[in-house]
Amino acid sequence: MDFYLSETEKKFRDDVEKFILDEMPSSYAANDLYWPGGYGAISEFEVRDQQVEKFRRKMGEHGWSTMAWPKEYGGGGRSFIEQAIFCERFSYHGAPGMDISTLIAGPTILRFGSEEMKREWIPKIVEGNLKFWLAYSEPNAGSDLAAIQTRAVEDGDHLVINGQKIWSSGAHVSDCGWMVARTDMNAQPYRGTTLFIVDNKTPGITIRPIINIDGFHSFNEVFFDNVRVPKSNVVGEMNMGFYYLMVALDFERLIISMGGFRRRFEDLLKYARETRRNGRLLSEDARVRAKLADLAIQIEIAYLLYYRTAWMMDNNLFPNIEASEIKLVTTVLSRKLADTGLEIMGPYGQLWTDSARVPLRGRFSLGYLDSLSAVIGAGTSEIQRNILAQRGLGLPRK
Numbered sequence: 001m002d003f004y005l006s007e008t009e010k011k012f013r014d015d016v017e018k019f020i021l022d023e024m025p026s027s028y029a030a031n032d033l034y035w036p037g038g039y040g041a042i043s044e045f046e047v048r049d050q051q052v053e054k055f056r057r058k059m060g061e062h063g064w065s066t067m068a069w070p071k072e073y074g075g076g077g078r079s080f081i082e083q084a085i086f087c088e089r090f091s092y093h094g095a096p097g098m099d100i101s102t103l104i105a106g107p108t109i110l111r112f113g114s115e116e117m118k119r120e121w122i123p124k125i126v127e128g129n130l131k132f133w134l135a136y137s138e139p140n141a142g143s144d145l146a147a148i149q150t151r152a153v154e155d156g157d158h159l160v161i162n163g164q165k166i167w168s169s170g171a172h173v174s175d176c177g178w179m180v181a182r183t184d185m186n187a188q189p190y191r192g193t194t195l196f197i198v199d200n201k202t203p204g205i206t207i208r209p210i211i212n213i214d215g216f217h218s219f220n221e222v223f224f225d226n227v228r229v230p231k232s233n234v235v236g237e238m239n240m241g242f243y244y245l246m247v248a249l250d251f252e253r254l255i256i257s258m259g260g261f262r263r264r265f266e267d268l269l270k271y272a273r274e275t276r277r278n279g280r281l282l283s284e285d286a287r288v289r290a291k292l293a294d295l296a297i298q299i300e301i302a303y304l305l306y307y308r309t310a311w312m313m314d315n316n317l318f319p320n321i322e323a324s325e326i327k328l329v330t331t332v333l334s335r336k337l338a339d340t341g342l343e344i345m346g347p348y349g350q351l352w353t354d355s356a357r358v359p360l361r362g363r364f365s366l367g368y369l370d371s372l373s374a375v376i377g378a379g380t381s382e383i384q385r386n387i388l389a390q391r392g393l394g395l396p397r398k
């Protein structure tokens, strides 16, 4: 067992680092208030300008938008370890990296989509400028996705959609919805749903903002009024959507901004080293040192799980239980990092981002709120624990 990166992997990491430092759009860096593990303050939702588009296109030209996909579909044919290294560096620098298109929609299409669908959608995703939002949750269906009520009724070559989605992150700045709807009203809840792509520009779609706890417009409620979607947009077979969704959800839980955790931790460490309170450096305070040491251990654990997951994927082992494990570990870390930061900063930590006296641009006060979303998004922590208890430990369903 070797826990170190190979020379080739280290060289790749250096290339990625250089690319980010040379090409990262200044508009993006300036708005980087992203909190690792959180969903709410993602600057990507606020900034989608020409610089960011150009950066994404360049990533696509390097084959980095879809680096672990097979070469025959325009991917880079690289390993999942390399993809993990890439995502780690991107999240460390807060750069606009891989996203729902490349980490969820694309891999699910490659796995379950027809050849026709792959030919239509995969090149657009590889190019790096097609953005998806996730259209799963509804007002009465979140953890229990089998309860979705939005209907998709067959009409010739089309599906006609009526209903509502909610908490739709980034729908207002995306091109397409990655959507599930009920297609067979008489089937068992788990069997009668279909997964498909809906173009945001289709008539009948209304997107209304929901302002999140941080004060950002990150998610929305989306209404569908007789929206017509070509049946060629259906992923895999009709009525099998729930099954594909479970796989897509595992892909989502594996999206971890690992480098973001390290970056924010380093910010805090620097703050403790440089800040004096009551005449002495915070880093000399035994309680502060103990808290930072605890955090360092948790970050190290998360890194080990992160690279183990990539290693499993390289060895054709699909990390299903591990997806819940790492989601839960990094959710706890997201909260703990913010809590510890605020404890160390004292009252200053509670100041808002626009205050002249707020430490570290207010990222920790924002993160304190945003880390709440980590507990809920992509499946709540209770649901992850249920999965671990049932699938991981073989305990009975309650």
Ligand SMILES: Cc1cc2nc3c(=O)[nH]c(=O)nc-3n(C[C@H](O)[C@H](O)[C@H](O)COP(=O)(O)OP(=O)(O)OC[C@H]3O[C@@H](n4cnc5c(N)ncnc54)[C@H](O)[C@@H]3O)c2cc1C
Residues within 6 Å of the ligand: 039, 040, 133, 134, 135, 136, 137, 138, 139, 140, 141, 142, 143, 144, 166, 167, 168, 169, 170, 219, 373, 376, 377, 378, 379, 380, 381, 382, 383, 386
């Ligand atoms: C910031 C953010 C971004 C989001 N982005 C998106 C998005 O882009 N697209 C999308 O489709 N959805 C999105 N969501 C929605 C998210 O997936 C749901 O909120 C989540 O799945 C929980 O569903 P719910 O809100 O309906 O809560 P509920 O399912 O009603 O849960 C309420 C509480 O009951 C608990 N609970 C429920 N069932 C069980 C059980 N079986 N055992 C134990 N406890 C249980 C939950 O853990 C929770 O604490 C987002 C949510 C947030 C907060």
